[in-house]
Amino acid sequence: MKDSSIGIGLLGLGTVGTGVYKLLQENASQIFQRIGKRLEIKRILELDQKKALALEIQPEVLTKNIDEILNDPDIQIVIELLGGIEPARTYIREALYQGKHVVTANKDVVAAYGKELFEAATAGKADFYFEASVGGGIPVIHTLKENLAANKIEEVIGIVNGTTNYILSRMSEENVDFSTVLQAAQEAGYAEADPAADIEGDDAARKIAILASIAFNTRVTPANVFVQGITRITPKDINYAQELGYVIKLLAIARDHNGKIEVRVHPAFLPQHHPLAAVHGVFNAIYICGNAVGETMFYGKGAGQMPTASAVVGDLMEIVRNLESGSTGRFPCGCYLDKPILPIGKVHTKYYLRLIVKDKPGVMAGIAGVLGDHQVSIASVIQKRTLIANNEKRAEIVLITHQVLEQDMQDALAVIKGLPIVGSVENVIRVEGEPRT
Numbered sequence: 001m002k003d004s005s006i007g008i009g010l011l012g013l014g015t016v017g018t019g020v021y022k023l024l025q026e027n028a029s030q031i032f033q034r035i036g037k038r039l040e041i042k043r044i045l046e047l048d049q050k051k052a053l054a055l056e057i058q059p060e061v062l063t064k065n066i067d068e069i070l071n072d073p074d075i076q077i078v079i080e081l082l083g084g085i086e087p088a089r090t091y092i093r094e095a096l097y098q099g100k101h102v103v104t105a106n107k108d109v110v111a112a113y114g115k116e117l118f119e120a121a122t123a124g125k126a127d128f129y130f131e132a133s134v135g136g137g138i139p140v141i142h143t144l145k146e147n148l149a150a151n152k153i154e155e156v157i158g159i160v161n162g163t164t165n166y167i168l169s170r171m172s173e174e175n176v177d178f179s180t181v182l183q184a185a186q187e188a189g190y191a192e193a194d195p196a197a198d199i200e201g202d203d204a205a206r207k208i209a210i211l212a213s214i215a216f217n218t219r220v221t222p223a224n225v226f227v228q229g230i231t232r233i234t235p236k237d238i239n240y241a242q243e244l245g246y247v248i249k250l251l252a253i254a255r256d257h258n259g260k261i262e263v264r265v266h267p268a269f270l271p272q273h274h275p276l277a278a279v280h281g282v283f284n285a286i287y288i289c290g291n292a293v294g295e296t297m298f299y300g301k302g303a304g305q306m307p308t309a310s311a312v313v314g315d316l317m318e319i320v321r322n323l324e325s326g327s328t329g330r331f332p333c334g335c336y337l338d339k340p341i342l343p344i345g346k347v348h349t350k351y352y353l354r355l356i357v358k359d360k361p362g363v364m365a366g367i368a369g370v371l372g373d374h375q376v377s378i379a380s381v382i383q384k385r386t387l388i389a390n391n392e393k394r395a396e397i398v399l400i401t402h403q404v405l406e407q408d409m410q411d412a413l414a415v416i417k418g419l420p421i422v423g424s425v426e427n428v429i430r431v432e433g434e435p436r437t
């Protein structure tokens with residue numbers, strides 16, 4: 001009788017690894033009914049024995065030596081949940097070269113070394129799946145690879161970091177400043193003790209690099225992504241956005257412009273009627289536009305133990321189906337094109353500017369003149385406050401521009417900052433789309 005089990009090697013019993021172990025135990029019967037195989041965790045690479053004891057895992061299942069997994073012929077699939085670049089990258093690569101199929105949730109490795117790992121998978125005739133690396137439990141990678149494969153993908157825009165979305169949502173709802181909400185997010189467990197990767201946009205950059213690579217069939221790495229975080233966003237900016245018909249979100253944006261790719265992460269004004277504007281708290285959403293399907297959006301929990309475990313086990317079950325049907329290798333590396341990446345200076349967008357200026361005649365004309373000299377036209381102007389600084393009247397003004405070349409905007413700002421009539425440029429935020437009038 002043919003063996004009805006598939007041997008699994010699990011690397012890491014952290015938050016997600018524990019979730020995967022629990023899910024495989026709790027839903028074992030249902031999983032067996034759906035794929036006709038038992039999934040047996042034969043070995044777990046884990047240095048912390050206490051984690052295993054809490055799950056009542058037998059000591060003989062544990063190992064501190066990766067070779068006991070890589071060299072075990074009874075282990076057909078390796079689940080990598082260690083996080084970070086090394087040793088995860090090396091372990092994944094070696095497993096694939098040896099013909100073991102790999103599932104990972106590791107966005108860092110996939111974003112930076114995806115090409116190398118797919119080459120290893122091809123050499124080993126193995127599957128390499130990574131649904132959980134973007135969007136937690138949201139099934140977006142499989143969707144791009146298979147369900148939307150008939151489309152030319154034109155645009156991918158995502159809210160792909162729950163920490164920053166939680167912070168901006170709280171700032172908007174409660175009119176509180178960034179540092180106050182960040183501290184609350186850390187206390188609630190929504191932000192790490194060191195939140196830099198989230199609040200500076202690096203986490204989102206890795207995820208959009210993965211999505212853009214799949215969507216546009218070209219290699220995009222985090223180094224190709226323009227990145228700007230949310231640390232300079234203030235309640236004033238959020239209030240102005242609301243008054244003008246927008247919300248502020250940290251957006252991960254990738255677009256194909258006739259074979260040239262723009263890919264960027266930064267805070268942006270987003271129209272209140274846009275589907276992504278309604279995504280609040282720690283939730284993620286990914287908006288995709290294809291030339292055949294039109295506009296679609298995928299929404300759900302972008303992180304967390306069980307949502308991420310759901311994606312990992314979903315990949316695991318898919319690989320088992322591939323093994324049973326003799327169809328492993330169905331999804332090789334899709335980056336068969338070499339599309340150029342547009343530098344940020346060549347991207348066109350609109351802008352919000354908030355300035356403190358001298359409150360006297362001719363100030364707006366002077367600023368408008370500089371903008372005009374750099375091909376930047378003004379769509380709207382708001383003057384809200386008058387204040388006194390150094391015994392001089394100052395005014396706060398807000399400008400929204402029409403669409404402009406990024407480099408022209410930056411050149412204009414360099415001149416504006418040096419004008420004697422300008423006290424300070426308080427903030428500059430890009431604007432996506434049009435609000436309803």
